[in-house]
Amino acid sequence: MRFALIIVILLVMSACSQPANPYEENMRMGKDALISGNYEEAYRYFEISLIERPQDSDAKILIEQAKSHIDENEMLKHIKEYWVDIDPLLQKYKGMAEKYRKYDKLDLTHQNKTNLAYINGISNDLKSVEEKYDEISGIIKLHEKLKSSISTLINYLEKDGVLVREVLKDAAIQELDDYNTELMKMIR
Incomplete structure (x- = not known):
C-alpha cells in the first residue's frame, strides 16, 4: 500500500513538472x-x-500590436529629441516674428540687412537639425513647415515695398503658427 502511494505521488509530481505547451506559454x-x-x-x-505556429492569427495580431507600440514609443522619443534640438532655434525665430508682428506698418528697411543675416543664420542651423532627423518622416514633414515660414520671412526681408513685405510677413507668421500647432499635436 505504501509503495502504491509513493508511485501515485511520483506520477503526480512528474505530471506537474512537465513543461507547458511552448506556444501557449509564449x-x-x-x-x-x-x-x-x-x-x-x-x-x-x-x-x-509564430515559430511554433506560423499561421496563427492571434499571434500575428498580437505581434503587430506590440510592433505598433514599439514604433509609437520610438517616434515619441524622436519627437522629444527634436524638441530639445529645435527649441533654441525656434525661440530665436519666434522672437524675430514677434518683432515684426509688433511693427505692423513700420518700414524697417534700414534693419533688413541685419535681420536677414540673423534669420539666415537660423536657417543654416535648421539644416543641421534636419540632417539628424532626415529618416523620420513625421518630423521632416513638420520641419518643412518651419523651413517654409523662415523662407517666407527671408523673402520678406529681401523685398522692397511695404505692401509686398506686409503680405509676406503675415504669411511667415501664419506658417509659424501652423508649425506650432502641428508640433503641439505631436508632443501631446
Missing part, C-alpha cells in the same frame, strides 16, 4: 508583457509563438 508571457507595457519583450514572445 503567448501567455507575451500577453503579460504587452499588458505591462514591455512591448519589446512581448514582441519576442509572440515571435517565438
Whole structure:
C-alpha cells in the first residue's frame, strides 16, 4: 500500500513538472508583457509563438500590436529629441516674428540687412537639425513647415515695398503658427 502511494505521488509530481505547451506559454508571457507595457519583450514572445505556429492569427495580431507600440514609443522619443534640438532655434525665430508682428506698418528697411543675416543664420542651423532627423518622416514633414515660414520671412526681408513685405510677413507668421500647432499635436 505504501509503495502504491509513493508511485501515485511520483506520477503526480512528474505530471506537474512537465513543461507547458511552448506556444501557449509564449503567448501567455507575451500577453503579460504587452499588458505591462514591455512591448519589446512581448514582441519576442509572440515571435517565438509564430515559430511554433506560423499561421496563427492571434499571434500575428498580437505581434503587430506590440510592433505598433514599439514604433509609437520610438517616434515619441524622436519627437522629444527634436524638441530639445529645435527649441533654441525656434525661440530665436519666434522672437524675430514677434518683432515684426509688433511693427505692423513700420518700414524697417534700414534693419533688413541685419535681420536677414540673423534669420539666415537660423536657417543654416535648421539644416543641421534636419540632417539628424532626415529618416523620420513625421518630423521632416513638420520641419518643412518651419523651413517654409523662415523662407517666407527671408523673402520678406529681401523685398522692397511695404505692401509686398506686409503680405509676406503675415504669411511667415501664419506658417509659424501652423508649425506650432502641428508640433503641439505631436508632443501631446
